[in-house]
Amino acid sequence: MPPNTTANGTELKRGRRGFLLRLCWTGLSLFLTACLAALVNFFWPRVSNRPARSVPVGFPDDYQPGQVVYQRGPKVFIARDEKGFLCLSARCTHLGCMVVWNRDHQMFLCPCHGGKYDADGRNVEGPPPRPLDLVALRVDDNGILVVDQDIIIKRGKGPAPRFRPEAT
Secondary structure (H helix, E strand, C coil), rough: CCCHHHHHHHHHHHHHHHHHHHHHHHHHHHHHEEEEEEEHHHHHHCCCCCCCCCEEEHHHHHCCCEEEEEEEECCCCCCCCEEEEEECCCCCCCCCCECEHHHCCCEEEEECCCEECCCCCCEEEECCCCCCCEEEECCCCCEEEEEEEEEEEEECCCCCCCCHHHHH
């Protein structure tokens, strides 16, 4: 009798074929399960339960007209001029690098890619596509300036709206 009979050969083929068939069905079911999970995740509501991020940054009288102060906690620059306050994000609008204030040239500079912004945060040179973002600023009940980090204002090329504590 030869070593490979038809019965053994058929058994061997059925075993291999059955294994590959089970492997294909398992892969297909995993793929469909992942697709269903992505679909459910897409339609699931995204509600945040965390409190608003408000950071006190001092009294309005602490800032002199013509002064630009970097606030490390919220990562913003607070500038004051005769028109009011500006609260500018310290993140470059090109790739998110941290900009620095150059007092000599009265400009914000991005040291990574050479972006330049004027004192109002408008992009004047380099790769940044738009001006620096504004961050909401308000005065609380105790008269302290508070930066609301959850309210980001993306703006165009026009002048930046100023915050005036006396108007509130």
